[in-house]
Amino acid sequence: MIGPASARAGYQGHQRQRHRVPHAHWTDDSCCKLILTGAEERMIKSGNRMKSSKHKSPHTTDTEFGGVIGAACIIVFLPLTVLFLLSVCVSEEGSVFRWPPPLPPHSDLYDPRAVFIITVWFSTHILLYLLPVGKVSEGLVLRDGSRLKYPINGFHALCVTIVLVCMCVCVGLPLAHLYDLMVPLAVCAVGVAFLLSLYLYARSFWAPVHALALGGNTGNAVYDFFIGRELNPRIGLFDLKYFCELRPGLIGWVVLNAVMLMKEVELHGSPSVSMLLVNAFQLLYVTDALWNEEAVLSTMDIVHDGFGFMLAFGDLVWVPFTYGLQAAFLVSHPHTLTPSSALAIILLNGIGYYVFRKSNSQKNQFRRDPTHTSVRNLETIATATGKQLLVSGWWGFVRHPNYLGDLLMALAWSLPCGFSHILPYFYVLYFSVLLVHREARDERQCRAKYGAAWQVYCSRVPYRIIPYIY
Ligand SMILES: NC(=O)C1=CN([C@@H]2O[C@H](COP(=O)(O)OP(=O)(O)OC[C@H]3O[C@@H](n4cnc5c(N)ncnc54)[C@H](OP(=O)(O)O)[C@@H]3O)[C@@H](O)[C@H]2O)C=CC1
Numbered sequence: 001m002i003g004p005a006s007a008r009a010g011y012q013g014h015q016r017q018r019h020r021v022p023h024a025h026w027t028d029d030s031c032c033k034l035i036l037t038g039a040e041e042r043m044i045k046s047g048n049r050m051k052s053s054k055h056k057s058p059h060t061t062d063t064e065f066g067g068v069i070g071a072a073c074i075i076v077f078l079p080l081t082v083l084f085l086l087s088v089c090v091s092e093e094g095s096v097f098r099w100p101p102p103l104p105p106h107s108d109l110y111d112p113r114a115v116f117i118i119t120v121w122f123s124t125h126i127l128l129y130l131l132p133v134g135k136v137s138e139g140l141v142l143r144d145g146s147r148l149k150y151p152i153n154g155f156h157a158l159c160v161t162i163v164l165v166c167m168c169v170c171v172g173l174p175l176a177h178l179y180d181l182m183v184p185l186a187v188c189a190v191g192v193a194f195l196l197s198l199y200l201y202a203r204s205f206w207a208p209v210h211a212l213a214l215g216g217n218t219g220n221a222v223y224d225f226f227i228g229r230e231l232n233p234r235i236g237l238f239d240l241k242y243f244c245e246l247r248p249g250l251i252g253w254v255v256l257n258a259v260m261l262m263k264e265v266e267l268h269g270s271p272s273v274s275m276l277l278v279n280a281f282q283l284l285y286v287t288d289a290l291w292n293e294e295a296v297l298s299t300m301d302i303v304h305d306g307f308g309f310m311l312a313f314g315d316l317v318w319v320p321f322t323y324g325l326q327a328a329f330l331v332s333h334p335h336t337l338t339p340s341s342a343l344a345i346i347l348l349n350g351i352g353y354y355v356f357r358k359s360n361s362q363k364n365q366f367r368r369d370p371t372h373t374s375v376r377n378l379e380t381i382a383t384a385t386g387k388q389l390l391v392s393g394w395w396g397f398v399r400h401p402n403y404l405g406d407l408l409m410a411l412a413w414s415l416p417c418g419f420s421h422i423l424p425y426f427y428v429l430y431f432s433v434l435l436v437h438r439e440a441r442d443e444r445q446c447r448a449k450y451g452a453a454w455q456v457y458c459s460r461v462p463y464r465i466i467p468y469i470y
């Protein structure tokens, strides 16, 4: 273990913060510059919970994603990007460079069947979320010292969904026809994301001060609507952000993949190896996320980010309608894999998954119980917050081994589509940008949280995601 003495002087401020807010995880948000009202300061000092909404909100002065202009552009252009990508995907040419782009006519954007399907889909998943099965877990400690409870039954929801889809196939429901409804389904999901974000923004003005995310209160309506003002909006015990993060969108993604597979069978008589690989890889990824559902409670999205348009749109539209573009692409652009290339792709996905799972599990285990036999012999750096940083094992290899594994998998999901088009590589390109940006956000937060100890860690583990490259 590297001694903390040399680093300590650098984070006196953090120590003071920790003393001021017993049991609270202020540090998670400390990268945001905060202006607290006198009332809040006094409440924090006395360790009281901030229960009343009468106090003024903490004011955010730092913005991300390009500030107001960036947020406005994302709100306008991302939904259009989804429609563009889907339209290109089903077009014969499949080229993102074709001009004018093959956009669908207005009349194809709306279909009442899509509204019906989306309503049934969300209702089913709300019911599955509310089912009293599985354990109940506590999230991290909030600013007011409390911890929220979350149902861990996402894996059950996935299993029930798979059974329901199989039953639909058995009774002869033409699920493959959903392929032709992709665009109206996406339009309808965009509508849900906008309505939900408006609701979230409006209700945040009734939320108590301690329930607001520290990064979402600039006072600019566009930016705050985009980034999200309230940290954990709930209707009773129903947690809206947690529900959206893992259920309707993530499970919807693999169900849409299965639809693509059925469409391919309808068109060509049997599924291709490429289609089977894309379906299997992505089902493994989603199953893993739901099997390890508890781990999502400590991600940046749940702990730090407010719930606004970014996550609502990301969870409900972006994930289900763009993460599975490879399968949609294969329906209209079949690609035959040689056995050796199929094996090489399976190997790549296997390596990626191994790195992703092992590194995430190692960190989760270490954070839950640093004395556990699987992690107690790892080298660590002490920090003034009381937490330690791993400096050997996966987290001594690069600073984000889990991102590296995720990226290898992303590549393995695109390769089954061959090299004729760029579209199936959209996910791996977008994902690289997302992870580089996410890494920078996390880096800022860790530097603020751990001060000099983080610098020591960075000098010990110089590469962020890819060894010797980045
Ligand atoms: N498919 C997709 O679209 C996306 C997938 N992901 C995946 O989600 C997973 C979670 O990612 P994300 O939430 O971004 O962040 P991470 O799981 O990488 O968590 C980062 C946090 O881990 C802790 N940490 C960092 N370094 C160390 C260390 N050396 N020792 C101990 N703890 C350390 C710090 O928190 P603390 O010290 O407070 O514990 C840090 O804030 C990843 O596998 C990622 O690939 C993420 C985004 C999108």
Ligand SMILES: CC(C)=CCC[C@@H](C)[C@H]1CC=C2C3=C(CC[C@@]21C)[C@@]1(C)CC[C@H](O)C(C)(C)[C@@H]1CC3
Pocket (backbone or CB within 6 Å): 078, 245, 246, 250, 285, 288, 289, 296, 299, 301, 310, 311, 313, 314, 315, 318, 319
């Ligand atoms: C372009 C745009 C609006 C982006 C919003 C970002 C979101 C799409 C992603 C932010 C973090 C995510 C995570 C997952 C899915 C994508 C989003 C929502 C995740 C649920 C995927 C499965 C993983 O195993 C995970 C649970 C670790 C992961 C958590 C983060």
